Amino acid sequence: MTHLDCRIHADREALSRAAAERVTALCRQAASARGTCHLALAGGSTPRQLYTLLAEPDWSRQLPWPALQIYFGDERAVPPDHPDSNYGMARSAWLACAPLTAGQIHPMAADPGRIDLDAADYAALLERRLPRNEAGVPVFDLILLGLGADGHTASLFPDTPVLDERTHWVAPVYPGPGEHWRLTLTLPVLEAARHLLFLVAGADKAGAVARVLGTPAGADPLPAQRIKAQGRVEWYLDAQAAGGLQA
Numbered sequence: 001m002t003h004l005d006c007r008i009h010a011d012r013e014a015l016s017r018a019a020a021e022r023v024t025a026l027c028r029q030a031a032s033a034r035g036t037c038h039l040a041l042a043g044g045s046t047p048r049q050l051y052t053l054l055a056e057p058d059w060s061r062q063l064p065w066p067a068l069q070i071y072f073g074d075e076r077a078v079p080p081d082h083p084d085s086n087y088g089m090a091r092s093a094w095l096a097c098a099p100l101t102a103g104q105i106h107p108m109a110a111d112p113g114r115i116d117l118d119a120a121d122y123a124a125l126l127e128r129r130l131p132r133n134e135a136g137v138p139v140f141d142l143i144l145l146g147l148g149a150d151g152h153t154a155s156l157f158p159d160t161p162v163l164d165e166r167t168h169w170v171a172p173v174y175p176g177p178g179e180h181w182r183l184t185l186t187l188p189v190l191e192a193a194r195h196l197l198f199l200v201a202g203a204d205k206a207g208a209v210a211r212v213l214g215t216p217a218g219a220d221p222l223p224a225q226r227i228k229a230q231g232r233v234e235w236y237l238d239a240q241a242a243g244g245l246q247a
């Protein structure tokens, strides 16, 4: 990865406040430089507190609302009101009270019965709405990401074929028995983004963080280690998640 930048915060609360400040600043920068900010949200437990903060008036008034276009980095094939829906979580924590029109929010619809078509539809949406780089890859201004204890990011799981996907911008993933099918942005899209912001909290992530940030990629890199970012990558960790890094 290039331009690696890692910040360690005392706890989840401090991490979320710092991330709210950074996300707000990056959205404002994109809006003033290019008129639009194409922002992809992460799901999972870590960003919920960030979204809740962004819904508060002090943060909300700083966001360039008319310029925001909101997308998702990954999604499970569940209805929006399902507890595992990334869109459902972002909607209840933030988007439901945001001054956005429906046309500014782009949930990643995923239905297990037509998952390939859903992937193609979301990729086509990205091609229509986002600027593209010289290789034709849609370019986000900012993608928020998390890191699972197993090293997955977005829904790029270790040892799944999606890690080799270079020609489709959105792909289906089946993480394993008992799991929902998912859709995810693929590595070329993460790599083309202007900014990637990883938010990682909790002691269960310490091993994955130490491996991704503290060791060379080696022969069997974790999904997050495979990202050859063309833009800037920033890691916001809490002290527990950073616990395996050398001081």
Ligand SMILES: O=C1O[C@H](COP(=O)(O)O)[C@@H](O)[C@H](O)[C@H]1O
Residues within 6 Å of the ligand: 042, 043, 044, 045, 046, 047, 073, 074, 075, 086, 145, 146, 147, 148, 149, 152, 153, 154, 155
């Ligand atoms: O499965 C997922 O997990 C990752 C990490 O989530 P967290 O709960 O450990 O914060 C998340 O980034 C991704 O969007 C989600 O679908």
